[in-house]
Amino acid sequence: MNNPLQLRTVKVMRYVTPLREGGSLPAIAEADDEFLYVLKFRGAGQGVKALIAELLGCEIARALGFRVPELVFANLDTAFGRTEPDEEIQDLLKASTGLNLALHYLSGAITYDPTVTCLDDELSSKIVWLDCLLTNVDRTPRNTNMLMWHKELWLIDHGAALYFHHSWHNWAEQAKRPFIQVKDHVLLPWASQLDTVDTEFKAILTNDFxxxxxxxxxxxWLTDASTEDTAEQRREVYYQFLTTRIASSSTFTTEAQHARASLI
Known part of the structure; x- marks a missing residue:
């Protein structure tokens, strides 16, 4: 059966410059379609698990109506980067041969600053709900992972989400847990409409989607030498985790409401 969702695949042609943020060393790169992308490498940091979290987080956010950059699969040739003088970057490129992930580069975008731009309660609630679903720990005042581009808000960087897959232990139990880290969410003080958002978003995120x-x-990306699980077994865990978490969303919305009440 054909998947109704599709991502384009591009070939990386030119490494432009590293983005030295965190430990993952993403880079700006040019692809064969002549667009610039923020390239996220399978050989970096948390490896393909960060790419899977980015892929799932981005496409779920897009379905819910958020602005997120176009996501593409990015092929990195074995010969790519041989002339790179920086040994750390060269090692990263060598370890990332094959299929990586990239997002359209939003040239001129600036980091969202809550002291400069106020978001309304509805949008704030929607973003908080999304991050509770994805267990995204990386949307704090210190690092909002949101950009303002052409006066519109864009969500980026979901690689730290779905942290259950770094251990795989008790994933079914974790799917039903509240998201305690929501207390640090940059938009929590304005998330006053979580119940309304919960009803709206659960109707969109069907099991089929x-x-x-x-x-x-x-x-x-789903094969791992450290486990006997097949790729399809791992894929099924992601499906079960997300559908269970959506069905149990009252747990994380209630936690978020309690955390918000302690702030205001």
Missing amino acids: IRAVVNLIPED
Whole structure:
């Protein structure tokens, strides 16, 4: 059966410059379609798990109506980067041969600053709900992972989400847990409409949609020498985790409401 969701695949042609943020060393790169992308490498930091979190987080956010840059699969040739003088970057490029992930580069975008731009309660509630679903720990005042581009808000960088997959232990139990880290969310003080958002978003995120999103994950991103699980077994865990978490959303919305009440 054809997947109704599709991502384009591009070939990386030119490494432009590193973005030295955090430990993952993403880079601006040019692809064969002549667009610039923020390239996220399979050989960096948390490896393909960060790419899977980015893929699932981005496409779920897009379905819910958020602005997120176009996501593409990015092929890195074995010969790419041989002339790179920086040894750390050269090692990263060598470790990332094959299929990586990239987002359209939003040239001229600036980091969202809550002291400069106020978001309304509805949008704030929607973003908080999304991050509770994804267990995204990386939307704090210190690092908002949101950009202002042409006076519109864009969400970026979901690689730290779905942290259950770094251990795989008790994933079914974790799917039903509240998201305690929501207390540090940059938009929590304005998230006053979580119940309304909960009803709206659960209607959009059907099981069929989640299945289609999970089916986007490349098979070789799901194989791991440290486990006997097959790629399809791992894919099924992502599906079950997300559908269970959506069905149990009252747990994380209630936690978020309690955390907000302690702030205001």
